[in-house]
Amino acid sequence: MAQNFAHGNYSHTQRKVRKGAGGRTPRDRARRELSQNFLVDRHAVETLVEAARPAGLVIEPGAGAGVLTMALARAGAEVVGYEIDPLLVAGLRARTDLKIVKGDFTRARPPDRPFAVVGSIPYSITSKIVDWCLNAQRLTSATLVTQLEYARKRSGDFGRWSLVTVKSWPWFRWEILGRIDRESFRPVPSVDSAILRIERRSTPLVGDAAAWEELVELGFSGVGGSLYASLSRRYGEAGEAFDRARVARDVVVAFVHPDQWISLFTSLHRGEQR
Structure with missing residues (x-):
């Protein structure tokens, strides 16, 4: 009291x-x-x-x-x-x-x-x-x-x-x-x-703010019923990135830790730049 x-x-x-x-x-x-x-x-x-x-x-x-x-x-x-x-x-x-x-x-x-x-x-x-x-x-x-x-x-x-x-x-x-x-x-x-x-943070965890926002908005769009299904619409086969981030392919978006999002972003955008 x-x-x-x-x-x-x-x-x-x-x-x-x-x-x-x-x-x-x-x-x-x-x-x-x-x-x-x-x-x-x-x-x-x-x-x-x-x-x-x-x-x-x-x-x-x-x-x-x-x-x-x-x-x-x-x-x-x-x-x-x-x-x-x-x-x-x-x-x-x-x-x-x-x-x-x-x-x-x-x-x-x-x-x-x-x-x-x-x-x-x-x-x-x-x-x-x-x-x-x-x-x-x-x-x-x-x-x-x-x-x-x-x-x-x-x-x-x-x-x-x-x-x-x-x-x-x-x-x-x-x-x-x-x-x-x-x-x-x-x-x-x-x-x-x-x-x-x-x-x-003293140093941002990502460099491309626009690309990050696009990824997150797509992930939270709810299309497909899982984060993997939602991101695959834009990033094609995203399985390798999910494996690196240790995110199950059937996981619902709300249960993905923000640090795992950082890992996904890094992997997916590295793949786009190759």
């Missing part, structure tokens, strides 16, 4: 009823629409900061009440917080001299110098935030609190691998660095969360 709440107890918003308002106050409805579940447990915040290893410029999407914002600043980072809720922006600006930007993080232009993203992000726009991070050329890492299921799917923790993870694998590592109980948030969400870290 969460203890040492840094910013009050928001649980009253889950039970406060106002007649004629559908059981929720206007502030409750705003929190629901903005997917606001604030990380308030100090231990969880410290765990997130430790996982992020903040240094230099750090951008925080969804600064909320500022608990994580100020923890990142105390750790020595140059923090820029983004928050779309004007009431929260006003409160943060009144309490700190850190840079707080009122607006939608996913519409922001990425910095033109190296930076990291750290945040306990709104669940409803997790995919948009992750896509923004993956497309930001100077991003070094993204350490994000997401729904546990999302983090497990993207990191391969279920023993399966998603298209997003495989497509970005030559440039980014994906891993879970901790689980956060739902009681660490106010209001309390219905599911647990996890710390998902996406870290840019």
Whole structure:
């Protein structure tokens, strides 16, 4: 159970009823629409900061009440917080001299110098935030609190691998660095969360990004019922490449590890160049 709440107890918003308002106050409805579940447990915040290893410029999407914002600043980072809720922006600006930007993080232009993203992000726009991070050329890492299921799917923790993870694998590592109980948030969400870290590799694992994307998209097309059947449509007899990568010819695409994809790509494109 969460203890040492840094910013009050928001649980009253889950039970406060106002007649004629559908059981929720206007502030409750705003929190629901903005997917606001604030990380308030100090231990969880410290765990997130430790996982992020903040240094230099750090951008925080969804600064909320500022608990994580100020923890990142105390750790020595140059923090820029983004928050779309004007009431929260006003409160943060009144309490700190850190840079707080009122607006939608996913519409922001990425910095033109190296930076990291750290945040306990709104669940409803997790995919948009992750896509923004993956497309930001100077991003070094993204350490994000997401729904546990999302983090497990993207990191391969279920023993399966998603298209997003495989497509970005030559440039980014994906891993879970901790689980956060739902009681660490106010209001309390219905599911647990996890710390998902996406870290840019110092050297990409493939050189031809367009060819890699073509291979992965074809592999995930689902035509033929297996990865081998899908790739054989483009690469002819791919058996030798599958043998090198130790991938069975009847395996479904989701169960192929990203490192095996790298092996397949290397073998198939070496064959094309002969």
